[in-house]
Amino acid sequence: MITEIPVLEKKEPQPEVLEAVVVRFVGDSGDGMQLTGTQFTDTSAMFGNDIATFPNYPSEIRAPQGSLYGVSGFQVHIGSIEISTPGDNVDLLVAMNPAALKTNLYSVKPGHTIIVDTDAFTKKNLEKAGYTANPLHDGSLANYKVIEVDMTSLTKEALKDIEGLDNSAITRSKNMFSLGMIYWMYNRSTEHTIDFINKKFKYKPHLIEANTKVLNAGFYYAETLELIPNSYTISPAKMPQGTYRIIMGNTATAWGLLAASEKSGLELFLGSYPITPATDILHELVKHKHFGVKAFQAEDEIAGITSAIGAAFAGDLAVTTTSGPGLALKGEAIGLAVMMELPLVIINVQRGGPSTGLPTKTEQSDLLQAMWGRNGESPVIVIAASTPANCFNYAYEAARLALEHMTPVILLTDGYIANGSAPWKIKTVAEMPPIRNHKITLASENAHPYGRDEQTLARSWAVPGTPGLEHRVGGLEKDIVSGNVSHVPENHQKMTDLRAEKVRRVQQNIPDQKVEFASEGDLLVVGWGGTYGALYSAVKQMKREGYTTIGLAHFNYINPLPANTGELLGRFKKILVCELNAGQFASILKIHYGKLAFDQFNKVQGLPFANDELIQEFKKHV
Amino acid sequence: MEPTAVPPYTFKDFASDQEVRWCPGCDDYVVLRAMQKALPEMNVRKEDVVFISGIGCSSRFPYYMDTYGMHSIHGRAPGVASGVKLANPALSVWVITGDGDSMAIGGNHLIHALRRNIDLNIVMFNNEIYGLTKGQFSPTSLLGQKTKSSPYGNTQPPFNPGELALGANARFFARIAGNSPKLISQVLVDAHKFKGTTLIEVLQNCVIFNDGCYDAITHKDVKEDKQIFLEHGKPMLFGKNREKGLVLRGLKLEVVTLGENGITEADILVHDANEKDPTLHGMLIRLEYPMATGVIRSFEDYTLEERENALTEQIKAKSSFTKTDDLFFSGETYEVK
Numbered sequence: 030m031i032t033e034i035p036v037l038e039k040k041e042p043q044p045e046v047l048e049a050v051v052v053r054f055v056g057d058s059g060d061g062m063q064l065t066g067t068q069f070t071d072t073s074a075m076f077g078n079d080i081a082t083f084p085n086y087p088s089e090i091r092a093p094q095g096s097l098y099g100v101s102g103f104q105v106h107i108g109s110i111e112i113s114t115p116g117d118n119v120d121l122l123v124a125m126n127p128a129a130l131k132t133n134l135y136s137v138k139p140g141h142t143i144i145v146d147t148d149a150f151t152k153k154n155l156e157k158a159g160y161t162a163n164p165l166h167d168g169s170l171a172n173y174k175v176i177e178v179d180m181t182s183l184t185k186e187a188l189k190d191i192e193g194l195d196n197s198a199i200t201r202s203k204n205m206f207s208l209g210m211i212y213w214m215y216n217r218s219t220e221h222t223i224d225f226i227n228k229k230f231k232y233k234p235h236l237i238e239a240n241t242k243v244l245n246a247g248f249y250y251a252e253t254l255e256l257i258p259n260s261y262t263i264s265p266a267k268m269p270q271g272t273y274r275i276i277m278g279n280t281a282t283a284w285g286l287l288a289a290s291e292k293s294g295l296e297l298f299l300g301s302y303p304i305t306p307a308t309d310i311l312h313e314l315v316k317h318k319h320f321g322v323k324a325f326q327a328e329d330e331i332a333g334i335t336s337a338i339g340a341a342f343a344g345d346l347a348v349t350t351t352s353g354p355g356l357a358l359k360g361e362a363i364g365l366a367v368m369m370e371l372p373l374v375i376i377n378v379q380r381g382g383p384s385t386g387l388p389t390k391t392e393q394s395d396l397l398q399a400m401w402g403r404n405g406e407s408p409v410i411v412i413a414a415s416t417p418a419n420c421f422n423y424a425y426e427a428a429r430l431a432l433e434h435m436t437p438v439i440l441l442t443d444g445y446i447a448n449g450s451a452p453w454k455i456k457t458v459a460e461m462p463p464i465r466n467h468k469i470t471l472a473s474e475n476a477h478p479y480g481r482d483e484q485t486l487a488r489s490w491a492v493p494g495t496p497g498l499e500h501r502v503g504g505l506e507k508d509i510v511s512g513n514v515s516h517v518p519e520n521h522q523k524m525t526d527l528r529a530e531k532v533r534r535v536q537q538n539i540p541d542q543k544v545e546f547a548s549e550g551d552l553l554v555v556g557w558g559g560t561y562g563a564l565y566s567a568v569k570q571m572k573r574e575g576y577t578t579i580g581l582a583h584f585n586y587i588n589p590l591p592a593n594t595g596e597l598l599g600r601f602k603k604i605l606v607c608e609l610n611a612g613q614f615a616s617i618l619k620i621h622y623g624k625l626a627f628d629q630f631n632k633v634q635g636l637p638f639a640n641d642e643l644i645q646e647f648k649k650h651v
Numbered sequence: 652m653e654p655t656a657v658p659p660y661t662f663k664d665f666a667s668d669q670e671v672r673w674c675p676g677c678d679d680y681v682v683l684r685a686m687q688k689a690l691p692e693m694n695v696r697k698e699d700v701v702f703i704s705g706i707g708c709s710s711r712f713p714y715y716m717d718t719y720g721m722h723s724i725h726g727r728a729p730g731v732a733s734g735v736k737l738a739n740p741a742l743s744v745w746v747i748t749g750d751g752d753s754m755a756i757g758g759n760h761l762i763h764a765l766r767r768n769i770d771l772n773i774v775m776f777n778n779e780i781y782g783l784t785k786g787q788f789s790p791t792s793l794l795g796q797k798t799k800s801s802p803y804g805n806t807q808p809p810f811n812p813g814e815l816a817l818g819a820n821a822r823f824f825a826r827i828a829g830n831s832p833k834l835i836s837q838v839l840v841d842a843h844k845f846k847g848t849t850l851i852e853v854l855q856n857c858v859i860f861n862d863g864c865y866d867a868i869t870h871k872d873v874k875e876d877k878q879i880f881l882e883h884g885k886p887m888l889f890g891k892n893r894e895k896g897l898v899l900r901g902l903k904l905e906v907v908t909l910g911e912n913g914i915t916e917a918d919i920l921v922h923d924a925n926e927k928d929p930t931l932h933g934m935l936i937r938l939e940y941p942m943a944t945g946v947i948r949s950f951e952d953y954t955l956e957e958r959e960n961a962l963t964e965q966i967k968a969k970s971s972f973t974k975t976d977d978l979f980f981s982g983e984t985y986e987v988k
Contacts (some may be wrong), residue, residue, distance in 0.1 A: 075985040265987075274984045287975045298738055300730075317978070318963045319970035323737055328763035332730035335723065335760075339703070339734025342721055343742065347734070365724050454987075455979045493719035493735065493742050496698040501667070501714050503722025504706075513669060514714060 036220045037212070037248045044216045044262040049108030051116035052211065054204075055133045056125030057094050058101040061204035065123075066103025067275075067450075068208055072221040074275045074452055077265025078107040081417075081562065082275075083115035083449045085389075095149075095157040097128045109264040113416075113562035115449060117639040121214075123207050125149055125180075127158035134170075142174045144207065148181035178250070180206050187246040193235045202243045209247020216262035219244055271454045278417035278447040279306075282376060282440075283313035285424025286348055287320060288456070292425075293432055293464040295346040299324040300336035302355065305388040306444040307378035310350045330358035334375065338362060341371040342502070344468065344492035346428055348374040353382045353395045356439075360403045363437055367407040367528060369502040370488040372431035372466070375409075376424070379443040379559075381635040390635030391445035393558055394610035399439040400588060400617065406525050408532040410434065411588040413441040415561035418453040420446060423585060425461060432466040434535055435487035436528070441587075443559040443609075445637050466490060471497035478502075479512035485538070486531040535589050542582055542591035544600075550578030552650050553601035555627075557584040557614050560638055564607060567643035576651055587617065595622050605630055605650050607638065657694050662687035664697060667717040678829030678855040679709055679776065685835035686716070686774075692836070693843045695743045702745045703732040705752035708783050709776035709855070712747040726757025729764035732771050740956045743843065746773040751781050754790040754810050761850075762819035767955045768847045774839075775852050776829075777812060780861035798860075812852045813936030813947065817929045823849035824936070825946045828869040828878065829856055834945070841946050847954050854944075868942045881935065881945035883924040886916055889941050896920070904934050906941070924949040 052069065054062040063084055070082050085102040093099055106116035118138045124130040126149035137143060147165065155163055164170055165177060184203040188194055205222075212219050223241055230236040251260075276284075290297035299322070301311045315324040323345070327333040334349040341347035351359060356377045366373045379395045381387025399411045410430050414423035420442055427440040467490040469476050478491040478500040491498035500512055508515035509523050544553070546568050556564040561583045568581040582597060584590070598604055598618070606615040607630040615629045630646045632638060658664075665687040673679045690700065700718040704710035706725035713720030719742075723731045728746045736744045746764075753761045753775050764771060780798060781787040787800035791812065795804040816824045823845045825838045835853065842849040854865045868877045879889035879897065887897040888909075896919035897904050907914045924946050926932070935943040972978050 071983055075983075077985075077987060268987045270987055272980065272984050273987055274979075274982070284975070284979065287978070291975050296738070298734065300734060317972075318966040319972050320975065320978075321963070321967075323959075325733070325737060327730065327733075328759055331727060332733070332760055332763070335727040335730030336734035336737070338723070339721075339731035339736075340738035341734075342719075342731070343701075343735045343738035345738040347738075361724055362727065369721070455984065457976050457979070458974065459976075492739075493701045494699055494739060496696070499698055499718050501716075501720035501722065503713070503720075504724055505722060 036218060036223060037245055044260040047261045047263050048110050049106065049112060050121065050215070050261065050263055051104065051106045051119045052121045052123070053102055053104040053119045053133060053136065054123045054207070055100055055102040055129035056204070057129070058099050059094070060101070060125045061201060062101050062125070063103050065204045065208045066105055068222045068225060069211055069217075070105045070107075070450065071275055072212070072217050073105070073107045073263070074273070075221055076217060077268075078109065078263055079112040079266035079268060079452060080275065081106045081112045081115045081449060081451045083445065095126055095128055095154045097132055097158060100129045100132045102129075102133065107263055109266050111266065113566045114637070114640070117641065121211075123211070125207070127154045127160055127164070130164065131158045131160065137173055139172045140174070142176060143170065144176045144178060144210065146180035146203065147177045148179050176254070178210070183246060183250060184243050187242050188239050191235055191239050191242070194239055198236070198239065202240050205240050205243040206247035206250070209244040210251040213248045213251035214260050216260055219248060268452065269454060273452045273454050275450050276418055276421070276453040277309070277450040278414070278420040278442055279309035279378065280313050281418055281420035281453060282414070282424040282442060282447070283310045285421040286314070286346070286374070286428060287317060287322070288421070288458050288461055289425045289428030289464060290320070290322070290346050291458050292461055293346055293428065293466060295344070295432075295466065297322045298337060298340035298345040298347045299350065300327050300333040300340065300347070301325070301350045302327050302330045302333045304330070304352045304355045306380055306447050307350045307352045307355070307376065309447070310376065310378070330355040331362060334359040334362040337373060338366050338371060341366070341373050342369070342493070344490070346432065347372070348376065348428075350376040350378070352378050352380050352388075353398070354385065356395060356398055357402065363409065364403040364405060364407045365504050366437045367403070367409060368504050368506070370435045370528070371437075372435055372490070373437040374424075374427045374431050375437055375439045376427070377439060377441050378447045379441060387635040389444065391443045391559065391637060392609050392633060392635060393443060393560070394613065394633065395441065396587070396610065396613040397616070399441055406529065408529050409588070410436060410438040410532055410535055411441065412438065412586050413558035413584070414446060415558055415583060415585055417446050417449045417451045421453065421456065429462065429464045430535060430538065432464055433487065433538060434485050434531060435467055435490060436531055441558055446559040468492060469498065470495055479507070479510065485534055486527060533589055536592045539586045539591060541593045542584065542586075542597055544597055545581045545583075546572050547578055547580040549600035550580060551601065552579045552603045552605060552647065553598065554579060554581045554647065555584070555604055555606045555614070555618070556581070556608065557587060560607060560609060563638040563640065563643060567638070567640050567647065570640065570644060571647055576647070579647065579651065584614070587614070590621060598622055598625055603628060603650050605647070607643070607646075609633065609637070657696050660691040660697065662691065665690045665717055667715050669714045671715050672711065673708060674859055676858040677708070678853070679712070681829055681832050682774070682776065682835060682853055682855070683712060683715055685832045686839060688832075689836040689839040689843070692840050693743070695843070699741060700743045700745070701735055702747055703728045703735065704747040705749075705757055706783070707749035707752045707781075709747055709749045710752060726752055726755070727760060728752070729757065729760040729771070729773065733764060733767070733769050736769050736771055737956065737959075740770070744771050746771055748773060748775050750775065750777040750779060750791045750812070751789045754812065754815065758790075762815070765816055765819040765821040765848050765850060768822055768952055769955045770846055770848070772839075772842045772849045773851065775812060775850060776855040777852050778855045778857040778861055779864050780857050782857050782860055786860040811936060812850070814933065816850045817933050817936065817948070821850055821948065822847045822950045822952050823946070824852070824932070824948045825849070826852045826854065826936075826944050828854050828865065828874065828944060830869050831874075834880065838946060841949070845949055845951070847952060877941055878944050879941040881922045881924070881943055881947055883922055883946065883949065886919040886921050888916070888919060904938055926950065
């Protein structure tokens with residue numbers, strides 16, 4: 030029999046109101062910290078908070094229990110104010126074992142709270158974490174509020190009457206205990222998580238009972254625990270009206286492609302090979318066979334893109350997804366798509382490089398590879414998403430530009446925004462901009478495979494199956510008029526110029542660059558891609574501190590740059606280009622605007638920018 | 652719309668206006684013409700035919716066909732062709748490749764294409780040499796063969812393309828001499844009819860860098876004695892007067908002569924190309940005398956498209972999603988007022 034589980038909501042005492050809070054859940058990779066984090070996230074989102082999250086997985090799938098390299102984490106930043114990053118330092122750390130404490134203690138703000146499962150602080154686990162003395166007893170945590178909870182024992186106690194649970198099922202549900210505690214501390218209802226548990230274990234009633242019991246046990250425990258002197262709440266944030274959901278960057282990317290497919294009326298083809306951190310896009314798209322999505326897991330990166338090129342030739346909206354090393358492997362085939370002037374979306378979820386580098390960490394160091402990482406003069410459109418939610422918009426935009434300009438588009442995201450999540454005000458396909466394409470039949474005006482759109486210079490798209498337009502494309506240079514193979518020197522010059530001009534003209538089909546906070550002044554902070562949240566909140570803080578002459582220009586369109594870029598840059602006395610690489614976007618700006626001086630702030634640690642380091646840097650320049 | 656009949660084509664309808672630029676005397680001309688003659692037999696519209704090639708002499712082939720075509724990059728034609736076919740399964744998709752293109756730089760794509768069994772036809776021009784780069788050894792060059800990159804003799808043992816194909820679970824494999832245009836056309840038509848990935852190895856003479864490499868097998872004076880052209884359901888007989896045949900002795904194929912030692916036609920093996928078990932096909936593929944040609948293996952299996960379509964239909968029938976908005980607004984959403 031399942032007893033009716035009450036939904037718990039706190040009545041007393043009145044909680045202290047906070048603007049924002051950063052919570053990090055850390056434990057063994059099998060401890061369920063990702064789940065705990067997402068539950069807290071979803072519950073807070075439904076409460077109306079603005080949110081940003083970031084998971085932190087080890088490269089190992091299931092590293093040995095209790096080891097330092099097996100620690101997995103999930104960080105969530107919730108606020109009644111606008112939240113643009115998952116946060117740097119944390120207000121609350123939930124550490125399920127000594128290794129988790131050891132590897133994450135650095136991030137806890139002094140004076141703030143740490144919850145630990147004391148049952149996990151055994152001699153063996155302390156040794157595995159490299160502690161010579163128990164940090165809970167040696168005074169090393171004196172600067173923090175440490176809440177010691179014998180969570181494993183309490184979980185076992187809560188479950189002692191439920192039949193059919195083995196030891197591992199019992200231990201696995203202790204994450205619910207910590208979640209229950211956090212719900213009490215931050216004045217959140219358990220309702221959403223109880224719904225979730227009911228759905229997840231629909232056919233395993235004993236697990237529904239076990240998980241909800243432990244969740245509620247944690248909630249009650251926090252309520253009665255004198256160690257938690259007060260609790261907090263974060264009021265709903267002011268966000269534009271509408272229907273929202275929490276979305277991960279990679280999911281948003283996949284959905285942007287789905288929307289583009291529906292809007293353009295073209296079937297979606299994905300050719301892809303698994304690679305961290307891009308694989309989740311493949312995982313998402315393989316689910317959607319009901320929309321006719323053809324997601325093809327190829328034998329390697331090269332077949333991933335070449336199959337997409339085949340699909341593009343045959344008239345599909347064709348996409349390939351990868352990360353840095355995969356982009357390197359795809360280079361020759363991207364050149365082929367440039368030469369054949371076919372629409373193709375290439376998505377690179379950047380990670381730390383070079384070589385295998387730091388697969389689970391973030392970086393922006395593939396920008397120049399995207400720009401120029403091919404043989405010959407082979408310009409492509411390069412754009413970048415800058416938040417988890419706008420991965421949707423830029424995936425859609427990549428498809429739109431590829432189809433409207435008949436040329437490959439590289440979309441850059443990165444591990445940070447791809448795995449991060451944030452509220453997304455849901456877009457309907459109807460409200461997305463139209464997408465036209467250049468398909469022709471024999472009845473079309475100027476019906477020739479090498480006919481061109483006068484405005485964009487896009488080549489016509491005569492797809493196999495169309496009677497009367499049989500033609501051959503390929504990697505050899507083609508005659509500008511007939512499309513036949515041509516080795517004529519003047520023709521090669523013309524075609525080279527044409528391919529470059531075609532990409533240049535994309536400028537007429539993209540919006541002007543915006544500048545935020547100040548339209549002219551002393552310092553322009555320049556960024557691109559996934560660093561937007563960090564740069565935005567740092568510049569905002571500067572403004573709050575009275576620095577009103579700092580602007581932020583954060584770029585999503587990189588090749589070509591928006592038409593007003595030069596004029597905009599010129600309005601500021603100093604320009605500081607901030608990137609998670611050694612200065613790649615700065616080098617592009619220097620090529621285009623050589624007369625301007627560019628200062629750089631670069632970081633290549635596999636980590637995002639921290640707020641403090643940005644503020645410190647900005648202050649050096651004003 | 653009622654489908655109209657496929658027009659009565661002749662080989663000329665499939666010849667493009669491009670000047671063919673292979674070396675005079677090259678077997679590639681023979682295959683090109685055999686293909687142009689085979690296509691009108693296939694009951695397929697020319698706008699539905701696509702040739703995808705990689706890089707190498709033979710890979711110029713698509714330019715000479717008045718169909719859709721793509722001269723792609725080195726070794727990657729099977730990937731491109733897979734994408735074309737999956738995007739539009741109504742097309743007749745052909746891969747044109749060589750021994751280097753398909754088994755050196757593109758080896759990975761070849762084996763995975765064969766494993767997946769997408770309805771593609773792969774025509775491999777095997778001349779046992781790199782022609783376009785002017786004479787280096789290839790993955791099928793013989794041990795000891797002197798080439799530009801093996802002046803003292805090749806030390807890398809060769810692949811037998813048929814063995815490689817069987818190892819990759821090929822459902823269809825044919826081998827055919829480059830100087831027998833009619834048989835080439837016949838095998839191409841067979842390959843077209845077969846549902847799944849086919850691999851057709853053409854023993855193609857390179858007049859410049861490896862001239863005569865197949866003379867001992869394909870020369871008109873010896874071909875009937877040195878080759879056995881296999882046909883499904885027919886006894887494995889060869890020789891000018893079809894006086895020789897193959898029998899199985901233990902684990903070996905043996906050549907026998909009718910009338911000698913009491914051998915009659917009833918003792919001769921009958922070719923079963925449709926057999927699932929590839930053991931005998933493998934023995935035929937490895938046979939040096941006589942060299943087995945014709946369709947050696949033709950075992951019908953589900954194609955990848957069929958498996959994918961069945962799954963897609965099943966999922967479509969179950970799904971409540973008809974448009975992406977249904978997905979976007981499904982599950983955990985919340986209102987901000």
